[in-house]
Amino acid sequence: MMAILTVRNVADDVHRALRVRAAEHGRSTEAEVREILTAAVKPQSRVRMGDALAAIGREVGLIDEEFVVFESVRDKTPAKPVSFE
Numbered sequence: 001m002m003a004i005l006t007v008r009n010v011a012d013d014v015h016r017a018l019r020v021r022a023a024e025h026g027r028s029t030e031a032e033v034r035e036i037l038t039a040a041v042k043p044q045s046r047v048r049m050g051d052a053l054a055a056i057g058r059e060v061g062l063i064d065e066e067f068v069v070f071e072s073v074r075d076k077t078p079a080k081p082v083s084f085e
Contacts, residue, residue: 007033015029018032018033
């Protein structure tokens with residue numbers, strides 16, 4: 001399910017600029033606003049956990065053979081859910 005967001009009191013010049021920007025990108029105004037919001041809260045430069053861990057592995061010189069050893073000794077028992085009782 002997706003959330004619905006209503007924005008009120010948008011200045012006329014801002015609304016016009018949004019419509020122009022949307023047209024330049026071949027999108028509806030609504031789609032353009034979604035794109036702007038997504039870019040604002042989920043920037044491309046954010047650190048991704050997997051990328052960060054891979055970078056650490058490269059930095060310390062971890063090789064595939066060592067990773068296989070780690071994988072073989074890793075505890076594969078499923079974690080128990082947290083209980084708040």
